[in-house]
Amino acid sequence: MTQAQAQAAALDALTRRVTGPVIRPGADGYEEARRVYNGMIDARPAAVVRCATADDVAAVVRHAADLHLDLAVRGGGHSVPGFGTGDGAIVADLSPMQRVEVDDAARTATAGGGTTWSGFNDAAAAHGMATPGGILGTTGIAGLTLGGGIGYLSRAHGLSCDNLLSARVVTAAGEHLTASEEENPDLFWALRGGGGNFGVVTDFTYRLHPIPENVLVGLMFFELADGPAVFRFFDDMIDDAPREYGGYPAMHLAPPLPFIPEERVGQPFAAVISSWTGDMEEGQRFFDRFRQVARPAAEMVAPMPYPALNTLFDPLLPPGLQHYWKAAFVTRLTDDAIAAHLEHGARMPAITCAVHIYPVNGAVHDVAAGATAFGHRDATYAANIAGMWPDPAENEANIAWVRDYFAAIAPHSEVGGYVNFASGDEQDRTTDNYGANHGRLTEVKRRYDPDNLFHLNQNIQPHPVPLPRDARP
Numbered sequence: 001m002t003q004a005q006a007q008a009a010a011l012d013a014l015t016r017r018v019t020g021p022v023i024r025p026g027a028d029g030y031e032e033a034r035r036v037y038n039g040m041i042d043a044r045p046a047a048v049v050r051c052a053t054a055d056d057v058a059a060v061v062r063h064a065a066d067l068h069l070d071l072a073v074r075g076g077g078h079s080v081p082g083f084g085t086g087d088g089a090i091v092a093d094l095s096p097m098q099r100v101e102v103d104d105a106a107r108t109a110t111a112g113g114g115t116t117w118s119g120f121n122d123a124a125a126a127h128g129m130a131t132p133g134g135i136l137g138t139t140g141i142a143g144l145t146l147g148g149g150i151g152y153l154s155r156a157h158g159l160s161c162d163n164l165l166s167a168r169v170v171t172a173a174g175e176h177l178t179a180s181e182e183e184n185p186d187l188f189w190a191l192r193g194g195g196g197n198f199g200v201v202t203d204f205t206y207r208l209h210p211i212p213e214n215v216l217v218g219l220m221f222f223e224l225a226d227g228p229a230v231f232r233f234f235d236d237m238i239d240d241a242p243r244e245y246g247g248y249p250a251m252h253l254a255p256p257l258p259f260i261p262e263e264r265v266g267q268p269f270a271a272v273i274s275s276w277t278g279d280m281e282e283g284q285r286f287f288d289r290f291r292q293v294a295r296p297a298a299e300m301v302a303p304m305p306y307p308a309l310n311t312l313f314d315p316l317l318p319p320g321l322q323h324y325w326k327a328a329f330v331t332r333l334t335d336d337a338i339a340a341h342l343e344h345g346a347r348m349p350a351i352t353c354a355v356h357i358y359p360v361n362g363a364v365h366d367v368a369a370g371a372t373a374f375g376h377r378d379a380t381y382a383a384n385i386a387g388m389w390p391d392p393a394e395n396e397a398n399i400a401w402v403r404d405y406f407a408a409i410a411p412h413s414e415v416g417g418y419v420n421f422a423s424g425d426e427q428d429r430t431t432d433n434y435g436a437n438h439g440r441l442t443e444v445k446r447r448y449d450p451d452n453l454f455h456l457n458q459n460i461q462p463h464p465v466p467l468p469r470d471a472r473p
């Protein structure tokens, strides 16, 4: 039997073992199944297994390990480097696993590993609650939480991973484990920021928080000339800002939204995107502080349910755009850093590009730096230069813009960046991205995944320096 025949026979056996479909090249649905959110990724996996149960996941993990195949694990498929797929890989696609169960009395929610934030938020909001998630509804809870998880509610309630109470995990050995403070605490520590390096999470249980029926949302677009004063004000106030405030400074080309004058669509602006989860009048007064610094050229301030805020920008960023991102942790928005943002933000090449400078202070700083794997908790911001554009013919120009922008802010940033905003060509920065937590991550990796089966991610290597072949045990 040739190797190809043996692999086909093994896939036949896997197909009989799992409840979800196994989609192979040439099969109906393969073209759609091999795609992830980033349209730049054109990988052709050996098979995509739509996992419906934790046992399906375990079967795929064992299959990949036994056949020494690359294993790609897919939650929401939003990974910018396209880690949810791979050429010749077997993909454990958890998208069928989207059940969300809310326990009202315990104020917790348990969600399947393929859930996206829109589904999670709708289920939690039906009980008047929420937990910190990302700013879009289409992003997966899995990759976002495992890398940290930054969003509107982070200043109030911490990162998504800070609200994780327990996880059900399929390990590299194909075992089902619970990870929590009580059970396998070392694994639980690593899952909270260490990404998909340690196993496949089939269920996430989160702490929920009461959320008002409406949050106040503010989109303010300021002239570039007012950018320095507005961003300076933001940096001066954010350390002591009430935790109800969940906004961020941003650079944007004005999108085609109803409140933007038609002739200004596509022009560059210094923006502040704000949310407020407290009393509405107090929120209005807080947002007014920005107007006292400079008059917005365009603005929209309105109350809306939290799930509506979380899906507000989804239509502007459909799947299939080209993506290339870079990430930096930042302590202070100095005048020089602000000047760099305004200079490079003004040259933004596509209307879908964005630069967001997310505060990661407030409740994120309540958690000790070594309490979870998330790196650089002392940073004030996680900055994200998000190149997003529709036309592959524009790849070179957009990637160059992201790299130039990053080079300009790097001298004003810390050495690492948030792993979930990093591109695929930054594996050599993983040590920096975790800072003092990297050593312990390596130890946990060695314990749970010594052969690095889970390597399609911002990879934590089980051995910091690869051993020469003749020195391997």
Ligand SMILES: Cc1cc2nc3c(=O)[nH]c(=O)nc-3n(C[C@H](O)[C@H](O)[C@H](O)COP(=O)(O)OP(=O)(O)OC[C@H]3O[C@@H](n4cnc5c(N)ncnc54)[C@H](O)[C@@H]3O)c2cc1C
Pocket (backbone or CB within 6 Å): 036, 037, 072, 073, 074, 075, 076, 077, 078, 079, 080, 082, 083, 084, 094, 113, 114, 133, 134, 135, 136, 138, 139, 140, 141, 142, 143, 144, 145, 146, 147, 148, 149, 150, 151, 195, 196, 197, 199, 200, 201, 202, 317, 420, 421, 456, 457, 458
């Ligand atoms: C448009 C856009 C907006 C974003 N907004 C935010 C934001 O507001 N805040 C923020 O913090 N981040 C944000 N991100 C970054 C986001 O956190 C990462 O892209 C994250 O990896 C996405 O998770 P996913 O499950 O959708 O991705 P996937 O591509 O499915 O997976 C990402 C990584 O996690 C691993 N993984 C996926 N599922 C599992 C699982 N069940 N068990 C173990 N490992 C798994 C994968 O193998 C891969 O390495 C955004 C990304 C995009 C593209």
